[in-house]
Amino acid sequence: QVQLVESGGGVVQPGRSLRLSCAASGFTFSTYGMHWVRQAPGKGLEWVSLISHDGSNKYYADSVKGRFTISRDNSKNTLFVQMNSLRAEDTAVYYCARGKGQYYDFWSSSLWGQGTLLTVSS
Amino acid sequence: QSALTQPPSASGSPGQSVTISCTGTSSDVGGYNSVSWYQQHPGDAPKLMIYDVSNRPSGVPDRFSASKSGNTASLTVSGLQAEDEADYYCSSYAASNNVVFGGGTKLTVL
Numbered sequence: 001q002v003q004l005v006e007s008g009g010g011v012v013q014p015g016r017s018l019r020l021s022c023a024a025s026g027f028t029f030s031t032y033g034m035h036w037v038r039q040a041p042g043k044g045l046e047w048v049s050l051i052s053h054d055g056s057n058k059y060y061a062d063s064v065k066g067r068f069t070i071s072r073d074n075s076k077n078t079l080f081v082q083m084n085s086l087r088a089e090d091t092a093v094y095y096c097a098r099g100k101g102q103y104y105d106f107w108s109s110s111l112w113g114q115g116t117l118l119t120v121s122s
Numbered sequence: 123q124s125a126l127t128q129p130p131s132a133s134g135s136p137g138q139s140v141t142i143s144c145t146g147t148s149s150d151v152g153g154y155n156s157v158s159w160y161q162q163h164p165g166d167a168p169k170l171m172i173y174d175v176s177n178r179p180s181g182v183p184d185r186f187s188a189s190k191s192g193n194t195a196s197l198t199v200s201g202l203q204a205e206d207e208a209d210y211y212c213s214s215y216a217a218s219n220n221v222v223f224g225g226g227t228k229l230t231v232l
Binding site: 108 | 158169174179209215219
């Protein structure tokens with residue numbers, strides 16, 4: 001079954017760190033670019049980060065640059081985002097999403113997980 | 123990385139057509155043919171409806187069409203059905219390897 005399953009969300013205090021994971025199955029993970037996209041409660045979608053299929057290229061939204069690090073383990077079909085110096089405004093559902101096509105055809109996303117909720121609050 | 127501009131709401135009666143706009147700049151919508159549209163029902167993950175300005179993934183009804191003129195992209199839903207009621211988001215590749223989303227449009231089927 002082709003799917004993405006996020007995990008690792010929860011409640012964390014401002015200034016602390018957290019790592020989210022996204023487990024992929026049913027497709028050749030190592031040939032797809034992967035995104036993190038977030039959605040604050042009641043708000044719209046916000047792109048967070050993108051990593052190329054082989055991890056050689058990583059891109060970030062200005063709002064998270066320097067605080068978040070995207071990575072992947074193709075041997076374990078898993079995507080990560082390490083989030084440091086968390087702020088209240090990082091509170092959101094975090095989705096992982098697969099690029100539409102293989103390799104560098106990744107500027108749209110054709111497969112999404114169900115998301116994991118991160119709440120940053122003291 | 124400013125968000126693309128969408129109307130907050132749109133509506134139409136069953137069977138009618140409705141068009142949702144998405145306005146950006148020459149650094150995103152106007153400069154690249156990488157505009158996508160997503161549908162999101164409450165509590166669900168987004169679903170890709172259109173990619174590369176006007177292409178439909180397999181399984182998306184041909185009632186959904188899209189185009190672009192200058193810095194504005196548009197999504198048209200023809201023959202509105204009750205299940206089309208959802209939030210719709212546009213997105214675009216933006217200069218310097220970014221992705222930018224629109225603020226979303228809530229489509230109501232009257």
